[in-house]
Amino acid sequence: MALFQTAFAMLYQFGDAFAFLVISCAGLAVIFGMMGVINLAHGEFIMCGAYVTATVAREGLPLVVAIIAGAVVAGLVGMVIERLVIRHLYHRPLDSIIATWGISLIATQGVLIVLGSTMAGIGTPLGAVTIGGDSYSAYRLVLMVAAIALLAALYLLFYRTRFGVVARATIQKPDMARALGVDTGRMYGLTFGLGAALAGLAGGLYAPTMTMVPTMGATFIVESFVTVVVGGADIFVGAAPAAAILALIRATLTAWYGQLFGQIGLLVAVIVVIRILPGGLSAWLKRGSR
Amino acid sequence: MTLPMRTLRRAGTLAGLCLAVTAAPSLAQEGEPIKIGVLEDQSGDFAAATNVKVHAIELAASEINDAGGIDGRPVELVIYDTQSDNRRYQEFMRRVLQADQVDVVFAGFSSASREAYRPIVNQFDGLAFYNNQYEGGVCDANMIVTGAVPEQQFSTLIPWMMEEYGPNVYTIAADYNFGQISAEWVRQIVEEEGGTMVGEEFIPLGVSQFSQTIQNIQASEADFVVTLLVGAAQASYYEQANASDVNLPMASSVNVGQGYEHKRFTPPSLADMYVTTNYIEEIDSPASNDFVERFRAMFPDEPYINQEAANSYIAMNLYKQLVERAGTTDHDALREVIAEGDVCFDGPSGNVCLDPQSQHMSHTIFLAHVNEDHSIDFPQTWENIEPYWLGDEGCDLTQNDPSAQYTPSNPPNQ
Amino acid sequence: MNTRYNDVTAVTTRREGSLWRAIGHLEGPQTIGRGPLFWGLVSLAIVAAAIYPLFADAWTVGNAAYFMVWTFMAMGLGVVWGYAGALSFGQTAFFGLAGYAYGVLTINIGTAYGFTIAAILLSILLAGLFALLIGYFMFYGRIRGVFIGIVTLSVTLVLETFMAQTAGPQWRIGEARLNGFNGMSGMPPLTIPWPGGDLALFPGRGFYYVLLGLVVACYLGLRMLLNARFGNVLVAIRENPHRAEMLGYDIRLYQTLAFGLGGALAGLSGALYTAWGQYITPSSMGLTAAALPIVWVAVGGRRDITATLLGTILVLAGFQSLTIYGSQYALVVMGSLLLLTVLAAPEGLIVAAMTGARSLWRRARR
Structure with missing residues (x-):
C-alpha cells in the first residue's frame, strides 16, 4: 500500500509537471516551432485567456464555457495582431523578438492601467480526491488529462485534416502552396490565431489555480520556450517527449533536492540536451526512424 | 510732519531692506x-x-x-x-x-x-x-x-500559534533574503518555545507550481504552516493547497497586510490564515x-x-x-x-x-485571522x-x- | 622585391604597414561611414561630448556616463549577433559575472595602488574566459540559430536563480558576502591613484571622461577589427557558414572568438555598472535584463557598430525620459515605439537615418 502510495505520488508530480509544460508550450509550439516567430508575447496571450476566463466564469457561466471563451478571445486577438504586425515580419524572424516584446509591454501595462493591478481569482473547482491516504487536487488530475487530449487533438488537426495539411504546406513551402491555389496569407493568419488560442487555452486552464495579475504570463514563458526548443523543429514529434523528459527531471529533482534544484536542473538539462542533440529531440528521433 | 514722516518711511524701507538682506536665506526658505x-x-x-x-x-x-x-x-x-x-x-x-x-x-x-x-x-x-x-x-x-520587522511580527505570532495549534511547525519561504531571514527568526522562536520544526522549504522566486511542496507538507506532522511566500507567482500556493485539501492553519507576516490576498482569492483558500500586521483597513x-x-x-x-x-x-x-x-x-x-x-x-x-x-x-501589532468567507477578525492585539x-x-x-x-x-x- | 631593403627596414616598414593598415581599417566594407565628412562629424561629436559637461549639471553628466556604461555590452552583442550572426540572449550572464567579480575582488583587496582598475581588467578577463568556454561548448557542439539563444538564456537564468538564494552567511568569498537577491553592495567605486590622495570616481565629471575615453577607444578599436580580416570572416560566416567553411575558415574558432569578445565587453559593462552604483544584483541577469540589450541593438541597427552605439544611447535616454515624464503610460509608449521601429525601419533607426542622410548628401552633390 505504502509502495503504491509513493508510486502514485511520484506519478502525480510527474504528470503535474508534464501537464504544465505541454499546456503552456502548445501555443508557442505552433507560433514559434512551426512558424518561426519568436513570440515573447506568448505569456500575454496566456494572461489574456486567463483574464477572459475569470471574467466569464464570474458571470456565472460554467468553467468549461469560460475556458473556451478565453481561448477564442485570445485567438481573435492573435489574428488581429498577426494582421497588423506579425505579417510584416515573416521574412525577418529575429525582428519579431522586438515587435512581440513591444506587444508584451503594451499588453501588460495596458491591462494594469485599465483593469487595475490585480483581479479576483475564481477558485479551483472539483475539490480534492483522496488516494491512498494522501489528498490531491482533482482539478490537477483533469489538467493532466487535458494535456494528453490536447496533444492528441493537435496531432489529429495537423495530420488528419485538410486545414492541417494545408497549414503545414504553407509554412514549409509557401511558394509551392501559393502556386497550388492556397490563400497563404489567410493560412498564416489562421495558424497564428490557432497558436494564440492555444496560449489562451493554457491561461484559461490554469486561471483557476493561479493569482491573476497583469504580469502572470511571465511565469510561463521560459518553460514554454525551453520545451519547444528541446523538442526541435518538428513539434509534434519533439514536444511531447521533450515535455516528458523535462518534467521527469524537474519532478525528480524537486522531490529529492527541493524547488531550487528543480528550477536549476531544468535549465541545465536544456543546455545539456541541446549540446548533445543540436537539432533538438525531433531531429534525433526522426534520424532513428529512418 | 511731512519731513519726519518721509524720513521715517525711508528709514523704515532701509531697515526693511536690511532685514530682507540679512534674512534672505531663511525668508526664501519660509515660502x-x-x-x-x-x-x-x-x-x-x-x-x-x-x-x-x-x-x-x-x-x-x-x-x-x-x-x-x-x-x-x-x-x-x-x-x-x-x-x-x-x-x-x-x-x-x-x-x-x-x-x-x-x-x-x-x-x-x-x-x-x-x-x-x-x-x-x-x-x-x-x-x-x-x-x-x-x-x-x-x-x-x-x-x-x-x-x-521580524522581531515585532514573529515574537508575537509564533508563540500564539504554538499555544493555539501545537508545537510542530512547517515553514515554506521564498528563497531569498527576506524569506531566509524570516525563516531563521521562526526557527529560533520555535526552538525557544520548545517546539519542533517538522519541515522547512525554500521556494525560488517566480515558482508558481507547488504540488511537491504540498505533498511534503501533507506527509509531515505539522500543526500549522508558516507561509513566507512573496510575489504574484508564489501566491498561487494558497489556491493549490486549498484544492489539495491541506486544511492546516497558516501563519504569515507578509500576506493580507501587504497584497490583500483575502480580497483577491476565492474563499476559502486563505481560511485559517493568521497574520501579524501593524495595519489593515479592517x-x-x-x-x-x-x-x-x-x-x-x-x-x-x-x-x-x-x-x-x-x-x-x-x-x-x-x-x-x-x-x-x-x-x-x-x-x-x-x-x-x-x-x-x-x-x-x-x-x-x-x-x-x-x-x-x-x-x-x-x-x-494586530493578529488578523482570515475566516472561511475571507472576512477578518482580530483575536489578539499587542500594543507598543x-x-x-x-x-x-x-x-x-x-x-x-x-x-x-x-x-x-x-x-x-x- | 624585398631584396632591395635590408632586414631592419623590412621589419619596420612591415610594422608601420600594419599600423597604417589598422588605421586604414577604420573605414571599410563592414561599417557605415567613410570620408572626411563622416570623420568630421565623428570628431565634432567627440568634441561636443567632451565639452558638454562644462554646460550641464552634475546629475545630467553622471546620467550620461551611466548610459555609456551599457554601450559596451551593446557593442559586444552587436559583434556577436549583428556581425557573427549568433543571437545571444544571455549577454547578461557575463555582465553579472564580471559585476560580481569586481565586487568580490575590491571588497577583499581594497582600492590601494589603483587596484580597482586591475579589478575591472580581471573581471573582464573572467567574463571573457567564461564566454569563450560557453562559446566553445556551443560552437564546437554545432549548436546553431535559435538554439544559441536558448542555451545562453538558460545560462543567465541559472546564474540568476543560483545567486538569488545566496542570502545566507555561508555564501561568502573572503570578506564579500554575495547577499542573495538583495544584491551585493559595499564595494568601492573606481579609484585612480593620484598624488596627494586617490581619486574616487563617483558618478560625475571624472567618471564621465573615463567612460567617454573608453567608449571612443572601444568604438574605434571595434571598427578596425571588424573591417580587418577577422570582421570580414565573421560576416562571411553570417551570410553563409557553409561557404565560409568551404573556403577553409574554421568557422567554429571565429565564432567562439567573437563570442568571447562579446562576453568580455559585456563584462566591462558589468564591472563598470557595479563600480558606478556600488551595487550588483541577481536581477541584472534575469529575463527582463537579458532582453534589454537585444532591444537596444535591434532598435539602432545590429549590422553596424555605429548604429548599435548610437541606438543604445538613444533607447536608454528615450526610455528613461519616458519614465520620468510618462508616469504609468511610459511602458505602453515604449512598447508602441518598438513596434513602430520594427515596422517602419526594419534595418534599425540609426541605420535608416544614416542611409537616408547619405542618399540626401549624394543628391545634394549632384
Missing part, C-alpha cells in the same frame, strides 16, 4: 516648498501592493498642505515610477537627490530596491524613509524605517475608520488600504513633526530630534514611536511592540553609523 521625492513601483510586479503607498503619501501631503504645510512651508511631491526595476531606483535616487534637490525621499518596496538605492543615499548624505515591512537589520543613519478603531474614510474620499477606487499605506502616511506625519521640532530640514538636526526619543505619532494604527538607536518604529533586535545587538545610530544591513546570523557586534 519655499519642502520637496519630497517619492520612488515607488507604480508598474511591474509589485504594483499591486505599492500604488496605494503613493496615494497615502499624496493624501498626507494634501492634508498637511491644507493645514498650512510643514513649518509654514508647503509640501511638494516629486514622484517617479520605478517600474519594479532596481536600476530605475538607482537612476531616480540620483535624480531626486542631485537634480531635484529634494529634502527627503520616500522610497522602495522590495529589499533589493532598498539595497540598490542605499549606497546613493549614503553618497549624497540624503535622508530616506523606507516604509515597508522587511527582514530587518538595516542600521544606517540615512535611513528611517517605518515598516514592521481594523475597527475610530482612528482607523477615520483614516479609511478620508482615504476613500480622495481615492474612491482604491482596492485596498494596506499596512504600507498606513506606514507611508505615518512617515509623512513623522517627518512633519521632525522638521517642525528641529526648525530645519537639515538631517543632523532631524536626527538630534530623533535622539530625544519621544518622536511619536498617534495615527491610524495607534501610537507609534521612532527608536533612536535603530531609527526603526514601534508598532501596535518595540523593534528591539538591532539595539540589543549593538546598533546605536546615536553613536556611530555603520550603514550596513545585519542578520541574526551576522549581527553587528561580531
Whole structure:
C-alpha cells in the first residue's frame, strides 16, 4: 500500500509537471516551432485567456464555457495582431523578438492601467480526491488529462485534416502552396490565431489555480520556450517527449533536492540536451526512424 | 510732519531692506516648498501592493498642505515610477537627490530596491524613509524605517500559534533574503518555545507550481504552516493547497497586510490564515475608520488600504513633526530630534514611536485571522511592540553609523 | 622585391604597414561611414561630448556616463549577433559575472595602488574566459540559430536563480558576502591613484571622461577589427557558414572568438555598472535584463557598430525620459515605439537615418 502510495505520488508530480509544460508550450509550439516567430508575447496571450476566463466564469457561466471563451478571445486577438504586425515580419524572424516584446509591454501595462493591478481569482473547482491516504487536487488530475487530449487533438488537426495539411504546406513551402491555389496569407493568419488560442487555452486552464495579475504570463514563458526548443523543429514529434523528459527531471529533482534544484536542473538539462542533440529531440528521433 | 514722516518711511524701507538682506536665506526658505521625492513601483510586479503607498503619501501631503504645510512651508511631491526595476531606483535616487534637490525621499518596496538605492543615499548624505515591512537589520543613519520587522511580527505570532495549534511547525519561504531571514527568526522562536520544526522549504522566486511542496507538507506532522511566500507567482500556493485539501492553519507576516490576498482569492483558500500586521483597513478603531474614510474620499477606487499605506502616511506625519521640532530640514538636526526619543505619532494604527538607536518604529501589532468567507477578525492585539533586535545587538545610530544591513546570523557586534 | 631593403627596414616598414593598415581599417566594407565628412562629424561629436559637461549639471553628466556604461555590452552583442550572426540572449550572464567579480575582488583587496582598475581588467578577463568556454561548448557542439539563444538564456537564468538564494552567511568569498537577491553592495567605486590622495570616481565629471575615453577607444578599436580580416570572416560566416567553411575558415574558432569578445565587453559593462552604483544584483541577469540589450541593438541597427552605439544611447535616454515624464503610460509608449521601429525601419533607426542622410548628401552633390 505504502509502495503504491509513493508510486502514485511520484506519478502525480510527474504528470503535474508534464501537464504544465505541454499546456503552456502548445501555443508557442505552433507560433514559434512551426512558424518561426519568436513570440515573447506568448505569456500575454496566456494572461489574456486567463483574464477572459475569470471574467466569464464570474458571470456565472460554467468553467468549461469560460475556458473556451478565453481561448477564442485570445485567438481573435492573435489574428488581429498577426494582421497588423506579425505579417510584416515573416521574412525577418529575429525582428519579431522586438515587435512581440513591444506587444508584451503594451499588453501588460495596458491591462494594469485599465483593469487595475490585480483581479479576483475564481477558485479551483472539483475539490480534492483522496488516494491512498494522501489528498490531491482533482482539478490537477483533469489538467493532466487535458494535456494528453490536447496533444492528441493537435496531432489529429495537423495530420488528419485538410486545414492541417494545408497549414503545414504553407509554412514549409509557401511558394509551392501559393502556386497550388492556397490563400497563404489567410493560412498564416489562421495558424497564428490557432497558436494564440492555444496560449489562451493554457491561461484559461490554469486561471483557476493561479493569482491573476497583469504580469502572470511571465511565469510561463521560459518553460514554454525551453520545451519547444528541446523538442526541435518538428513539434509534434519533439514536444511531447521533450515535455516528458523535462518534467521527469524537474519532478525528480524537486522531490529529492527541493524547488531550487528543480528550477536549476531544468535549465541545465536544456543546455545539456541541446549540446548533445543540436537539432533538438525531433531531429534525433526522426534520424532513428529512418 | 511731512519731513519726519518721509524720513521715517525711508528709514523704515532701509531697515526693511536690511532685514530682507540679512534674512534672505531663511525668508526664501519660509515660502519655499519642502520637496519630497517619492520612488515607488507604480508598474511591474509589485504594483499591486505599492500604488496605494503613493496615494497615502499624496493624501498626507494634501492634508498637511491644507493645514498650512510643514513649518509654514508647503509640501511638494516629486514622484517617479520605478517600474519594479532596481536600476530605475538607482537612476531616480540620483535624480531626486542631485537634480531635484529634494529634502527627503520616500522610497522602495522590495529589499533589493532598498539595497540598490542605499549606497546613493549614503553618497549624497540624503535622508530616506523606507516604509515597508522587511527582514530587518538595516542600521544606517540615512535611513528611517517605518515598516514592521521580524522581531515585532514573529515574537508575537509564533508563540500564539504554538499555544493555539501545537508545537510542530512547517515553514515554506521564498528563497531569498527576506524569506531566509524570516525563516531563521521562526526557527529560533520555535526552538525557544520548545517546539519542533517538522519541515522547512525554500521556494525560488517566480515558482508558481507547488504540488511537491504540498505533498511534503501533507506527509509531515505539522500543526500549522508558516507561509513566507512573496510575489504574484508564489501566491498561487494558497489556491493549490486549498484544492489539495491541506486544511492546516497558516501563519504569515507578509500576506493580507501587504497584497490583500483575502480580497483577491476565492474563499476559502486563505481560511485559517493568521497574520501579524501593524495595519489593515479592517481594523475597527475610530482612528482607523477615520483614516479609511478620508482615504476613500480622495481615492474612491482604491482596492485596498494596506499596512504600507498606513506606514507611508505615518512617515509623512513623522517627518512633519521632525522638521517642525528641529526648525530645519537639515538631517543632523532631524536626527538630534530623533535622539530625544519621544518622536511619536498617534495615527491610524495607534501610537507609534521612532527608536533612536535603530531609527526603526514601534508598532501596535494586530493578529488578523482570515475566516472561511475571507472576512477578518482580530483575536489578539499587542500594543507598543518595540523593534528591539538591532539595539540589543549593538546598533546605536546615536553613536556611530555603520550603514550596513545585519542578520541574526551576522549581527553587528561580531 | 624585398631584396632591395635590408632586414631592419623590412621589419619596420612591415610594422608601420600594419599600423597604417589598422588605421586604414577604420573605414571599410563592414561599417557605415567613410570620408572626411563622416570623420568630421565623428570628431565634432567627440568634441561636443567632451565639452558638454562644462554646460550641464552634475546629475545630467553622471546620467550620461551611466548610459555609456551599457554601450559596451551593446557593442559586444552587436559583434556577436549583428556581425557573427549568433543571437545571444544571455549577454547578461557575463555582465553579472564580471559585476560580481569586481565586487568580490575590491571588497577583499581594497582600492590601494589603483587596484580597482586591475579589478575591472580581471573581471573582464573572467567574463571573457567564461564566454569563450560557453562559446566553445556551443560552437564546437554545432549548436546553431535559435538554439544559441536558448542555451545562453538558460545560462543567465541559472546564474540568476543560483545567486538569488545566496542570502545566507555561508555564501561568502573572503570578506564579500554575495547577499542573495538583495544584491551585493559595499564595494568601492573606481579609484585612480593620484598624488596627494586617490581619486574616487563617483558618478560625475571624472567618471564621465573615463567612460567617454573608453567608449571612443572601444568604438574605434571595434571598427578596425571588424573591417580587418577577422570582421570580414565573421560576416562571411553570417551570410553563409557553409561557404565560409568551404573556403577553409574554421568557422567554429571565429565564432567562439567573437563570442568571447562579446562576453568580455559585456563584462566591462558589468564591472563598470557595479563600480558606478556600488551595487550588483541577481536581477541584472534575469529575463527582463537579458532582453534589454537585444532591444537596444535591434532598435539602432545590429549590422553596424555605429548604429548599435548610437541606438543604445538613444533607447536608454528615450526610455528613461519616458519614465520620468510618462508616469504609468511610459511602458505602453515604449512598447508602441518598438513596434513602430520594427515596422517602419526594419534595418534599425540609426541605420535608416544614416542611409537616408547619405542618399540626401549624394543628391545634394549632384
